[in-house]
Amino acid sequence: MQIHISAGSPQSIYRQIADQIRQAIVSGNLKVGDAVPSVRQLAKELAINPNTVAKAYSELTRDGILEGLSGRGCVVASRKNVFSKAERVRRLELVLDSLVSEALTLGFSYDEIQERLVKRFEKIGPE
Amino acid sequence: MLNDLAISAQGLTRYFGDRVVVDQLDLGVPRGSVTGLLGLNGAGKTTTLRMLMGLLTPTRGQSQLLGKDSQQLTAEDRARIGYTVEGHFLYSWMTVRQSEKFQRETFPRWNNAMFESTVRRFGIDPGQKIRVLSRGQRAGVSLALTLAAEPELLILDDPALGLDPVSRAALNETLLDFCNEGMRTVLLSSHLLDDIERVVDRVLVMVHGRLVVNTTIDDFRNRISSWSLEVPPASRAIQAIPGLVFAKQRGGRTIVTVADSDAETEAAMMRIGADSLERLPITFGEAVIAYLSQSRASDSFFANTGA
Secondary structure (H helix, E strand, O other): OOOOOOOOOOOOHHHHHHHHHHHHHHOOOOOOOOEOOOHHHHHHHHOOOHHHHHHHHHHHHHOOOEEEEOOOEEEEOOOOOOOOHHHHHHHHHHHHHHHHHHHHHOOOOHHHHHHHHHHHHHHHOOO | OHHHEEEEEEEEEEEEOOEEEEEEEEEEEEOOOEEEEEOOOOOOHHHHHHHHOOOOOOOEEEEEEOOEEHHHOOHHHHHOEEEEOOOOOOOOOOEHHHHHHHHHOOOOOOOHHHHHHHHHHOOOOOOOEHHHOOHHHHHHHHHHHHHHOOOOEEEEOOOOOOOOHHHHHHHHHHHHHHHOOOOOEEEEEOOOHHHHHHHOOEEEEEEOOEEEEEEEHHHHHHHEEEEEEOOOOOOHHHHOOOOEEEEEEEOOEEEEEEEOOOHHHHHHHHHHHHHHOEEEOOOHHHHHHHHHHHHHHHHHHHHHHOO
């Protein structure tokens, strides 16, 4: 997978990296057990401060998305839920709130939103 | 913990005549970090760096580099510190290789590979005469000469000034590469906010000789927020928003940038903006510019009142 970052974005660079890795995992571009580039390697490739990459990786590790193998960098962790059911629901609600209010503000109907959601799910969700 | 600091300053102050150029600067730069020093021209960045290097005596206060008093640095101390300024002196009749030989004689350590890889990165052939190099390439030679001595601490005064985009990229890569080895510390001043966002761990912002921001880049981003209110910016109430950094008009609305926004800040904005309060995304560059614009605004304020 190729990570692209840009400076001068409202999203911090570490957030851009973390989001792209999450995205690559849900879309299947990165599979369980796949290695991600080492901190040094990715920092060099993107010409950014290594601590920025390390911060993205440590967030993903904390959330159970990556796991560190001693001396061999990080790999995509097998799907496990580090969050409690309540916490997962809370996080989902947050995203849904902003999705629904944004979509309604843009003038989409319930049916249109639902239709697009299904399509999107088919595109990037698990098979 | 003092030993974990590569650079420290306590109450560092410098007057030129009756004008204060650096005002009570307290500073601690951790070893192994890359720190960006930002500020408008005339904010006191160069004066600060010159005092840190012991090239200028402070009016009051003191500073230390690698634990040594800036004003008492010995030749051995200086060999551990790299310092470059814009227009670093190079003999234009020498080749790049000759200037390397000339320079290395004055340093106890010399990393050939570092010199070589740095000049190559700037697209320079060491056989070339300095005279024929572009401005960006000359900066590359200066940087290579400084880095080859393997300093533990690198202080760069506006190294990106006047560089073309290719040389800028080469500068960023060189700095990152340099820091990849060991606990090396870099302090650089710059106006290139996108480049700073890429390479630094920590941010310092100077306004009128005072240090107004001194934290990690993530903390800085987290603490700054931007809001849109449906009122004219001249409103007195806006100036009273807690944590206000800068307010400007955009269309019929006022864009407010605040630091450390909390419930009180939001309540103050709600009172002014009624229900039109809207949080806006903000980039690192916009956050820095809010601080720098504030300083411009207060300039004109003082000018108006004749103070």
